[in-house]
Amino acid sequence: MITIFTPTYNRAHLLERLYKSLCQQTQTDFEWVIVDDGSVDHTEKLIESFQLENQIQIQFFKQENSGKHTAINNGVAMAKGELFFIVDSDDFLPEQAIENVYFYLDKIKTLPTVAGVAGRRMYADFSIVGNQGFEEMISNSIDIRYKHNITGDLVEVFKTAILKSYPFPEIKGEKFCPEALVWNRIAQNYDLLFFNKGIYITEYLEGGLTSSIVKIRRQSPQLSTLHYAELERLAIPFLQKLKANVNFWRFSFNSAASFWSLFKRVSFINSIIGLPFGFLMYVNDGRKL
Numbered sequence: 001m002i003t004i005f006t007p008t009y010n011r012a013h014l015l016e017r018l019y020k021s022l023c024q025q026t027q028t029d030f031e032w033v034i035v036d037d038g039s040v041d042h043t044e045k046l047i048e049s050f051q052l053e054n055q056i057q058i059q060f061f062k063q064e065n066s067g068k069h070t071a072i073n074n075g076v077a078m079a080k081g082e083l084f085f086i087v088d089s090d091d092f093l094p095e096q097a098i099e100n101v102y103f104y105l106d107k108i109k110t111l112p113t114v115a116g117v118a119g120r121r122m123y124a125d126f127s128i129v130g131n132q133g134f135e136e137m138i139s140n141s142i143d144i145r146y147k148h149n150i151t152g153d154l155v156e157v158f159k160t161a162i163l164k165s166y167p168f169p170e171i172k173g174e175k176f177c178p179e180a181l182v183w184n185r186i187a188q189n190y191d192l193l194f195f196n197k198g199i200y201i202t203e204y205l206e207g208g209l210t211s212s213i214v215k216i217r218r219q220s221p222q223l224s225t226l227h228y229a230e231l232e233r234l235a236i237p238f239l240q241k242l243k244a245n246v247n248f249w250r251f252s253f254n255s256a257a258s259f260w261s262l263f264k265r266v267s268f269i270n271s272i273i274g275l276p277f278g279f280l281m282y283v284n285d286g287r288k289l
Helices: 012-023 043-053 068-078 097-105 160-165 179-187 210-219 221-232 238-252 259-263 268-288
Strands: 002-008 030-036 057-062 083-086 114-122 136-139 154-159 191-201
Touching: 002 012, 002 068, 002 097, 012 030, 012 043, 030 043, 030 068, 043 057, 057 068, 068 083, 068 160, 083 097, 083 160, 097 114, 097 191, 154 160, 154 191, 179 221, 210 221, 210 268, 221 238, 238 259, 238 268
Parallel strands: 002 030, 002 083, 030 057, 114 191
Antiparallel strands: 083 154, 114 154, 136 191
């Protein structure tokens, strides 16, 4: 079984579209786990109405507002499926999404170093988000970006057991942790089977994480800088290391950490360039917000 996981916050007006897309799946061996991140709309009553229809298996949990990353940790703990497929509340799935995931899952069942599969996101017109360049390959979440140069948001579907071993770090008062932080940690030990087929329809709506990402990162500086510090240490091209260093400093100025403790976390050489550029970006961000 596959666990479809949806973290949600005040998105009751969009959840019915996702629910209908799940009811229309050609493969029905899945459950839907929803973690509500402290919504104040009618999300809970809406999910109760879906459960009464009894068309698909649904688990629901409401947590105190603490961010998507903590919702994922709770969802992984609740999951009964072998695979964990994150589908945001403002997106939905084409009819054959689950069927396609199962098709590629069969190819990796005997490969212990492969942590799952990953397909492509599509716009509403079914065009792929990002470039093409491959049909199917085994790689990891780092090399697919920096070695194979595949762009666009990918749709990672991880083995649930792997995610249980790589929980998102949680820091009190911080409500955002980049998913790439955990995906990159997994990538240092596991590959994924990537396939160039759309399994997810996405809309980058106003009010979502994507539309306000700079503000969100500024409000969670410890987790944001942790991501960039770890990214800089990976085996990636120098310019990408430098970019990670710049972003580390960009968001570090929102942190209460001491200047010297920050310096110990990233490359001193890269910081000669990265720190002043990061400071300029920090100032510019403040003007825009």
